[in-house]
Amino acid sequence: MSEIIRLSKKVYQKIAAGEVIERPSSVVKELVENSLDAGADDIKIELSGGGKGFIRVIDNGEGMSPEDAEICFDRHTTSKIREAEDLDRINTLGFRGEALSSIAAVSKVVLKTSPGKKDKGVLIERKGNELIKQQQTAFPKGTSIQVRDLFFNLPVRKKFLASQRAELSRIVKHMTAVVLAYPEVKFSLKHGQRSVFSYAPVNTLRERIYQVYGKEKLDQLMPINAKQNSFHLFGYASRPPSGRKDRRYQLFWLNLRPIKDKVLQAALNRSYQPFLEKNHYPEAYLFLQIPPSEVDVNIHPTKTEVRFINSQRMFQMVYMTAEESLLKETGIKEVSVSEEKKSMGRFPLKAAPVYRPMGEKKHPFAQEFFTPWGQEKQTGPQVLGQYLNFYIIAADKKGILVIDQHNAHERILFDKYREIQGQEEWPKNMSVTPRVMEFSPSQESLLKENQDLLKKAGFEVDSMGGHSYVLKEYPDVFEQDEAEKAFLSILEEVGEAKEVGEEIKTKKEQILASMACQSAIKAGQPLSLEKMDYLVEKLFETSNPSVCPHGRPIILRISREEIEKGLGRKKG
16 A cells, blocks of 8 residues: 555645744735735734734735636735746745735635726635635725634644734734835734824835834934945944844845845944944844845745845945944044955954053052052952953952953842842832833833733833823832833843843843843943942852853953963962
8 A cells, every 4th residue: 555645735735824824923924015016005904812813904006806816815826927037036025826825725814806997896705725705896996805713724833823912013023124114105003993003104214213113213323325236235223332232123124025134134243343342233224125136035935034146245235334334423434454454344443552561650549459469458359450441350369350340230230139029019219200202013012011020120101192101110220211221121122032041031030130231330331449349249249150140251260370371480
């Protein structure tokens, strides 16, 4: 008996659908892309249950004739290509029909569409690729597709969907990327009776960023723009010293399609290295327009990953353009190191610290910084001074200690906050004149998802209507201005899973770690000798002086043996 069989159409259609439709956000992505390809400039999205129960996308695009609507759910039907060669010059986001077949295979679908001519529109109802109804209907020019009970016939896939809030958050995140790419299009998104967002059409990307994120965000960004023949890079990126501790707000688009690409991300981060604090990354909204023949967009079923014909050219374009914009923004002149190194890029010239030998006239604080060994008062490490306003230099009998002042203070505060959290209520202050904060849709979703945890940590927020909020109460470890900035940063940090230290196992601990990070002294901040002594003393009283709660090292030790070996001095 043969063990190899030919799968039935019903089975292989479900398998193929799973490659494209992974969750509700996949459905929204495919339907919205079809609407944009159809030339729509008004797109409405309606959801319930985070998209698990109901999704409807309505557009005013070209619509379909009854003949096209009848076959658009069939496999391998498309209005975008005719020959194999067309794959090398695709200028659309997808192939209308390919996605509809996958969606219909795992849900209950109702399609209404009309080309807007004298003929009436058509209504088609399907259930798991089974035709239920097809009839004429009155419908204006455009298309409406309603999707219910996603994965009703794939219970295993349905069981692994996330919570309603988490699925909604994914949809909002994807749609934010789409909204930014098409400022000339009107977008609205409703979840149940609640309006998540509604953006009127505008003329520029700058205006759209203002709509989505507000003026404060826009003020932290600088323009990026470069053209090389048929290649065009444009958008906005962080204006130094603004930076983030994660890469989540590094967004890239290729020919208006949101993509993920490690080459582009690496180029961006490399260009910012000399301009941002260590372990900080730029925020960026960068668009690449290149000939379709220069990229393969079909290496992934959802087309979120691409393969460039010349990835090195893409790297250089992003790196050089961002670097030139940074040099112009910071007012640092370009300096070519040498002819041989030109291919490696250009680097900003920075002044090196000047060291002067200590003569008879010593600095007034020299005696404090260099107390003779054995005369120190404390029993722990002896503080010698501060280097680059980043590091505390101390010594003990085993060698020299280089202590990251920010990470050290973060560890001290984290242990302290964990003790406070164990009490019944976090000590709070009330905002006297709270500043109105405009939240993006993704920030609103994060707030609703984490509101209880944030309240327990001392942050209480009031809605002012629309997308406006004020911070009503905040932990007493912050000043009011600091509290508002810390709240926004903490809200985003708890939004997604991050690489953290082993001791941070819950969102509650992640919030405490974020609070400690936000309230800790900053790298680059000058410290008095008394403050340095205090930090070093308290650090060695914490639960783990070697790493901060996020898992970053705090102390670098240079042993006495290493020093003596490096200086050619025998151990005495």
